[in-house]
Amino acid sequence: MSFTRLRYHIVFATKYRARWISPAVEEVLYPVLGKVINDIGGQSIRINGVEDHVHLVCALPPSLCIDDSIRAMKSQSTCAIRRHFEHLSFFKWQRGFGCFTLNPVDMRGILAYVENQKQHHRRRDELQAMWERVEAR
Structure with missing residues (x-):
């Protein structure tokens, strides 16, 4: 009998990083x-996530190929978004993705990072705006 404990942090973005989410x-x-993750046995x-990407x-x-698994996530979620939102009939995900294996010891920190995406990006946007004001001087 085999035993594995494979945990992944997966990130993918909307096409052109459009703020559709x-x-x-x-x-x-x-x-x-x-549901897709559960349906494929995960x-x-x-x-x-935020407006332009998900974690x-x-x-x-x-036994699952990561590429095939993420393709299923993207495909089925695209169909659902297009079906539920008429104004997003053109919704697409960007090609590619980020996928990182996780050490069980680091799970608490990674989960907090994913949970706090909106706050994390708000701070980053504020810092970027401040930097742009400084550069404009």
Whole structure:
């Protein structure tokens, strides 16, 4: 009998980093992503993001190809978004993704990072705006 404990931090973005993921879209998107993960034999641990990208922490079985798994997540979530939101009939994900294996010791920090995406990006946007004002002087 084999034993694995494969946890992944997956990140992928909207096409052209367009800000299409509103709170209403999140209400449809996150459950669909969780369902896809469960349907392929994985376990969704945490899903969050901001207007232009999502972060997923999940467990996937070793028999699954990461590329195929993420393709299923993107494909099924695209169909759901287009079906639920007429104004997003052109919704697409960017090609590619980031996928990182996680050390169980680091899980608490990674989960906090994913949970706090909106605050993290708000601070980053504020710092960027401040830097731009300084450069303009």
